[in-house]
Amino acid sequence: MRLLAAVDLGEGLESVVESTRFLQEGLGIPAELLHVVPTPYFEALGRRFPHLRPGLEEALSQVEKEVQKTLADTGLRARVLRGFPAQVVAGEALKSRLVLLGQRGTDALEALARGGLARYLLHRGEVPVLLLPRALKAVRRIAVGLDDSPASLSAFRVAEAWGRALGAEVFGLHLVSGQGGCCFPTYLDPEGLALTEVLAQAKAHLEQLLKATGVVEVSKGDEELDLLRLAKAREADLLVLGSKAKSTWRHRLGRMVEVLSSQSSMPLLVVPEATVW
Template sequence: MRLLAAVDLGSSLEALVESARFLQGGLGVPAQVLHVVPSPYWEDLARRFPHLAPQVEELLRLARAEVEKALGATGLPVQVLRGFPAQVVAAEALKSKLVLLGRGGEVPLEALAKGGLARYLLHRGEVPVLLLPRALAGVRRIAVGLDESPASLAAFRVAEAWGRALGAEVLGLHLVSGHGGCCFPTYLDPGKLSVPEVLERAKAHLEALLKATGAVEVSWGEAEEDLLRLAEARGADLLVLGSKARSTWRHRLGRMVEVLVLRSPLPLLVVPEAAVW
């Protein structure tokens, strides 16, 4: 198995390569760089106009050779394939332990446009995906967004494994909202407990559920950004979330993942519910 850094030739290339090198050393899993030359348009053109087929084939051959040469300078093994990028990366992901993707663009339209491949892989829910708005060159503290779901438990177990391998502290973070809000624990009685009691019992419940080797912190919060602010305030270098993909017929990722995939300034590791590290 490998760490698969799926790259284009844009601004995220260097950050992805640096992150792949760091994780290769820390996790003890070999990394490989993958680039897909988006060839379907040119191949369709050659079929439509057969007299162009030799020139098109030569152009694609030259493009592949130049990309292989450029990426070879990274010092990591390189694979350059032709095809529809999302489908090719998804197929190669099945042979991988982790997929690394760059995440660029701050305005919503640009972020959405550049998030197509990430969302495709996340909705497939077959392999953990690490989204990198910047290089990940060191990890001292890993924050995990917690609830009582199997997806959350899977994310916490992967975070624990990464923490042991990287020598990082693992901190579980759980939000609790008011009664009727999004995050009030279903296992507590809102009518009979004060806020401090809710927080205390939620913390005890999660620690017992997770058999946590790291710390668990429960905080009042209503929105996805509250979790992000809490992770940043605790000095997290990496945020980990569990994904519900493939666990329901709607293939929902979960609202926290849907929002923070686009907004997190922290490197974000999204772990499918069935993942084991």
């Protein structure tokens, strides 16, 4: 099994390549760069206008050669395939332990295409996905967004494995909204406890689930971005979230993953519930 870095040739290429090199060495898992030339449109043109087919095929072949050369120059193993990018990457992801995706480009079309690919992979929920708004060059502290779900606990176990491999500290972060809020933990009584008691009991509850002490911080927070702000305040280099790849019909990934996968300014690792690292 490998680390699979799905790359385009936009401004995020160098960040993904740098992150891939770092994780290949740190995790001790071979990595591969993959670029998918989006050919369905050109194939349809060739069927509609047969006289254009030879020129289109020649152009696509030249593109493949140029891209292959660019990726080979990185020193990493690389492949260039043809097809519909989301489907090809998803198929290759099944043969991988992790998929890395860049999230740095600001061009509207580039952002739309990459966002669609990320959401497609996250909704399938078959392999961990690392979203990279910037390069991941060193990891000293790994923050894990926690609740008491199996998906969250799986994410913490994966983070622990990464921490051992990378020599990083791993800690959990848990948000509790104000009394009566939508995110008040179901295992606590909002009527009988003051906020300080809520935070203390939530911490004890989660550390009991994790079978670890001193690794969870519980804080008041009402919005998904509060978790990102807390992770930054604690100087985390990487934020990890668990995902069931389902919640409600409109929010299949859960609100935390949905919001942070599109708005996080720090590397975000999304771990499906069934993942074992």
